[in-house]
Amino acid sequence: xxxxxxxxxxxxxxxxxxxxxxxxxxxxxxxxxxxxxxxxxxxxxxxxxxxxxxxxxxxxxxxxxxxxxxxxxxxxxxxxxxxxxxxxxxxxxxxxxxxxxxxxxxxxxxxxxxxxxxxxxxxxxxxxxxxxxxxxxxxxxxxxxxxxxxxxxxxxxxxxxxxxxxxxxxxxxxxxxxxxxxxxxxxxxxxxxxxxxxxxxxxxxxxxxxxxxxxxxxxxxxxxxxxxxxxxxxxxxxxxxxxxxxxxxxxxxxxxxxxxxxxxxxxxxxxxxxxxxxxxxxxxx
Amino acid sequence: xxxxxxxxxxxxxxxxxxxxxxxxxxxxxxxxxxxxxxxxxxxxxxxxxxxxxxxxxxxxxxxxxxxxxxxxxxxxxxxxxxxxxxxxxxxxxxxxxxxxxxxxxxxxxxxxxxxxxxxxxxxxxxxxxxxxxxxxxxxxxxxxxxxxxxxxxxxxxxxxxxxxxxxxxxxxxxxxxxxxxxxxxxxxxxxxxxxxxxxxxxxxxxxxxxxxxxxxxxxxxxx
Amino acid sequence: xxxxxxxxxxxxxxxxxxxxxxxxxxxxxxxxxxxxxxxxxxxxxxxxxxxxxxxxxxxxxxxxxxxxxxxxxxxxxxxxxxxxxxxxxxxxxxxxxxxxxxxxxxxxxxxxxxxxxxxxxxxxxx
Numbered sequence: 001x002x003x004x005x006x007x008x009x010x011x012x013x014x015x016x017x018x019x020x021x022x023x024x025x026x027x028x029x030x031x032x033x034x035x036x037x038x039x040x041x042x043x044x045x046x047x048x049x050x051x052x053x054x055x056x057x058x059x060x061x062x063x064x065x066x067x068x069x070x071x072x073x074x075x076x077x078x079x080x081x082x083x084x085x086x087x088x089x090x091x092x093x094x095x096x097x098x099x100x101x102x103x104x105x106x107x108x109x110x111x112x113x114x115x116x117x118x119x120x121x122x123x124x125x126x127x128x129x130x131x132x133x134x135x136x137x138x139x140x141x142x143x144x145x146x147x148x149x150x151x152x153x154x155x156x157x158x159x160x161x162x163x164x165x166x167x168x169x170x171x172x173x174x175x176x177x178x179x180x181x182x183x184x185x186x187x188x189x190x191x192x193x194x195x196x197x198x199x200x201x202x203x204x205x206x207x208x209x210x211x212x213x214x215x216x217x218x219x220x221x222x223x224x225x226x227x228x229x230x231x232x233x234x235x236x237x238x239x240x241x242x243x244x245x246x247x248x249x250x251x252x253x254x255x256x257x258x259x260x261x262x263x264x265x266x267x268x269x270x271x272x273x274x275x276x277x278x279x280x281x282x283x284x285x
Numbered sequence: 286x287x288x289x290x291x292x293x294x295x296x297x298x299x300x301x302x303x304x305x306x307x308x309x310x311x312x313x314x315x316x317x318x319x320x321x322x323x324x325x326x327x328x329x330x331x332x333x334x335x336x337x338x339x340x341x342x343x344x345x346x347x348x349x350x351x352x353x354x355x356x357x358x359x360x361x362x363x364x365x366x367x368x369x370x371x372x373x374x375x376x377x378x379x380x381x382x383x384x385x386x387x388x389x390x391x392x393x394x395x396x397x398x399x400x401x402x403x404x405x406x407x408x409x410x411x412x413x414x415x416x417x418x419x420x421x422x423x424x425x426x427x428x429x430x431x432x433x434x435x436x437x438x439x440x441x442x443x444x445x446x447x448x449x450x451x452x453x454x455x456x457x458x459x460x461x462x463x464x465x466x467x468x469x470x471x472x473x474x475x476x477x478x479x480x481x482x483x484x485x486x487x488x489x490x491x492x493x494x495x496x497x498x499x500x501x502x503x504x505x506x507x508x
Numbered sequence: 509x510x511x512x513x514x515x516x517x518x519x520x521x522x523x524x525x526x527x528x529x530x531x532x533x534x535x536x537x538x539x540x541x542x543x544x545x546x547x548x549x550x551x552x553x554x555x556x557x558x559x560x561x562x563x564x565x566x567x568x569x570x571x572x573x574x575x576x577x578x579x580x581x582x583x584x585x586x587x588x589x590x591x592x593x594x595x596x597x598x599x600x601x602x603x604x605x606x607x608x609x610x611x612x613x614x615x616x617x618x619x620x621x622x623x624x625x626x627x628x629x630x631x632x633x634x
Contacts, residue, residue, distance in 0.1 A: 017615060029548070029558070030558075066622040172552040172555075173552070175548060175552075176546070176548045176549055179548070195556070196543055196555070197557065198558055198559050199555040213557065213559050214556075214557040214559070214560075215521070215522070215557050215559045215560045215563070218521070219522075230576045270515065270516070
């Protein structure tokens with residue numbers, strides 16, 4: 001599989017924050033989720049990929065150096081960043097006239113069919129749209145030039161569960177249409193990512209803590225519930241982190257089958273990605 | 286070039302809600318011209334109104350965080366800035382032309398009904414138009430970089446500070462010129478003969494420097 | 509074809525998918541040469557990662573249930589079905605032999621075992 005995004009030793013320093021030596025790839029046909037608390041570097045990472053903040057290190061998109069081929073590469077990307085957009089004082093129809101000149105490959109028919117599919121009025125000011133409608137219009141705007149890569153920063157935040165699911169379905173459909181497409185999606189709503197991402201990257205304090213397939217997180221990781229005595233008998237290399245509760249110990253393990261073979265401890269729950277994230281960020285180890 | 290066109294379209298659509306208020310102000314100005322008979326100020330007023338309205342596109346951009354979005358599109362920072370200068374300069378020129386002909390039209394209409402005719406001096410009107418355009422251009426050439434530096438809201442205060450200091454500096458300069466007893470009749474002659482061309486060239490240089498400064502500021506700014 | 513996935517089950521998701529597809533093939537719901545849903549398509553419909561589906565398909569292919577042709581998709585494998593049935597029968601035979609061993613050692617009668625069998629099969633039918 002070819003890589004649609006490749007980051008090698010990417011760093012970016014601010015006064016009070018540092019993105020530290022980030023390395024990861026997004027392969028063709030995959031959806032990669034970025035998780036972590038607010039302000040740990042998710043958006044900075046995304047901005048680096050888009051060459052918006054002058055980062056150090058090597059960033060390749062579609063195998064091309066973003067710093068050299070910025071324009072060419074951006075013709076093939078669709079991005080949602082923060083709550084930014086062209087303007088709220090326009091209509092969906094005017095957006096079409098603008099974007100027609102913006103992208104060489106803008107597909108007017110596709111845009112109009114999205115408007116129809118998402119039930120968006122074309123002559124109403126965007127300002128008057130609901131937040132769900134605004135997001136759908138943004139999505140229609142970033143999909144209508146048939147990008148090879150979607151970069152989505154918190155696309156579901158602030159939306160109700162029904163709209164959130166509709167939006168995730170749009171992205172599922174998008175990736176299914178063409179095997180060479182990829183999505184990089186950041187969210188603090190980890191349940192959304194659990195149901196759409198193939199790989200999860202956890203970022204903490206500007207560093208990557210792990211980069212793993214969702215499958216192994218959900219099926220190989222486990223949360224052991226045990227007593228203090230039992231916990232003291234576990235070798236340190238056999239668990240990732242633990243949390244001391246009032247009446248018990250909760251322990252995150254990354255290979256429950258192996259663990260079950262070694263220890264006679266059976267109360268092991270399946271974790272959610274949020275559980276795993278909390279152990280890594282707030283664990284006592 | 287197409288992407289610059291797209292950016293200008295975005296600004297024009299944003300401004301379309303201004304159509305009515307611009308019309309009202311233009312009508313108001315026409316009334317002012319008629320009642321005072323000061324035809325020569327017509328072009329200045331009209332081009333100021335239309336030229337300044339292009340600056341409000343910066344406010345629209347700020348509200349929607351437009352530049353953050355635009356920088357994810359196949360557009361460079363250079364093109365973003367260029368589009369703003371093209372929009373500003375052309376709106377000032379259009380305002381000037383409109384003001385010029387509107388003033389002539391107003392004066393001619395007034396002369397139809399009035400006893401004491403207004404003297405329509407096309408050359409003088411042209412001088413005042415170009416002079417007006419120069420003045421507004423000076424303001425905008427200062428304001429655009431300051432918006433890039435401090436933002437559309439804050440930039441305004443900074444701009445007044447800069448304009449004020451320019452006035453003070455030129456006053457001091459003028460004071461010294463008179464003090465030093467330099468013969469300024471040569472300069473006056475020069476201005477009378479080549480005034481319009483001189484002002485146009487000066488305006489172009491001003492915009493060029495302003496553009497360079499804006500680009501330098503914006504290049505290192507992170508949206 | 510029905511694919512029912514339970515998150516609370518101890519069986520890994522890929523195995524659950526694998527079993528559902530096997531069942532459909534053995535029951536004849538999926539015919540020989542029939543095209544299976546694409547990996548990404550099935551992943552989207554089940555709202556899970558495509559890697560999970562891929563693993564299920566890989567194992568099915570290894571066991572000879574399906575055949576994947578690059579850029580065309582995965583198909584139900586021909587012929588092997590009889591072989592699979594035989595294999596399963598063999599597996600069952602092995603298990604029954606184990607039952608036989610246990611019952612012999614602990615003095616459980618054939619009738620006891622048969623009764624247990626009856627109960628389990630009836631439960632299944634409910």
